[in-house]
Amino acid sequence: EIVLTQSPGTLSLSPGERATLSCRASQSVSSSYLAWYQQKPGQAPRFLIYDASSRATGIPDRFSGSGSGTDFTLTISRLEPEDFAVYYCQQYASAPRTFGQGTKVEIK
Amino acid sequence: EVQLVESGGGLVQPGGSLRLSCAASGFTFSSYSMNWVRQAPGKGLECVSFISASSTAMHYADSVKGRFTISRDNAKNSLYLQMNSLRAEDTAVYYCARGTHSGSWLIDYWGQGTLVTVSS
Numbered sequence: 001e002i003v004l005t006q007s008p009g010t011l012s013l014s015p016g017e018r019a020t021l022s023c024r025a026s027q028s029v030s031s032s033y034l035a036w037y038q039q040k041p042g043q044a045p046r047f048l049i050y051d052a053s054s055r056a057t058g059i060p061d062r063f064s065g066s067g068s069g070t071d072f073t074l075t076i077s078r079l080e081p082e083d084f085a086v087y088y089c090q091q092y093a094s095a096p097r098t099f100g101q102g103t104k105v106e107i108k
Numbered sequence: 109e110v111q112l113v114e115s116g117g118g119l120v121q122p123g124g125s126l127r128l129s130c131a132a133s134g135f136t137f138s139s140y141s142m143n144w145v146r147q148a149p150g151k152g153l154e155c156v157s158f159i160s161a162s163s164t165a166m167h168y169a170d171s172v173k174g175r176f177t178i179s180r181d182n183a184k185n186s187l188y189l190q191m192n193s194l195r196a197e198d199t200a201v202y203y204c205a206r207g208t209h210s211g212s213w214l215i216d217y218w219g220q221g222t223l224v225t226v227s228s
Binding site: 045090 | 153213214215216
């Protein structure tokens with residue numbers, strides 16, 4: 001099973017600042033089959049990024065993903081008020097599909 | 109617009125059973141794989157089960173294998189999860205989620221979830 005470790009656990013930033021979230025895999029994620037999701041309290045997750053760096057339909061270009069192998073990053077270039085949420089990475093390269101434990105981006 | 113609406117959650121005693129349903133609309137249901145993903149209160153996400161578009165492939169998390177059964181009815185645009193021998197640790201919000209194509213493991217759309225509480 002591929003274990004995904006996200007860091008930091010919580011990121012305290014102000015609107016307009018840049019957010020950098022990390023997702024590290026216990027073994028290489030083949031074909032960079034790594035996705036990112038955003039979840040706000042009481043809501044379902046929202047699909048942001050797939051194949052490590054491709055934005056899902058309708059996702060603003062301030063969200064970008066990068067990485068390969070075991071190290072992946074989600075970057076939000078300039079935080080908008082609606083971006084404060086919990087972010088999860090997920091690998092869909094091998095069974096069982098696994099999620100990271102999440103990074104909370106909170107308002108400083 | 110893709111819509112996924114779960115139902116069937118509720119309070120059940122340990123050892124009991126529950127059947128979750130998911131009604132899909134806004135897309136050609138028979139062309140997409142489907143999933144159940146759960147989230148325990150205050151916790152992260154766990155993929156529970158997967159079914160391909162034509163039901164030829166099904167996967168389960170080890171934590172539910174032998175107790176849960178996923179199925180779908182493409183004629184009714186519906187996904188199901190039969191949950192037997194429920195345990196306290198199965199308490200969670202259960203999300204119905206769509207794959208990006210017929211055999212895909214990648215999830216793009218999620219329902220709002222239905223809460224399952226296992227308690228005496």
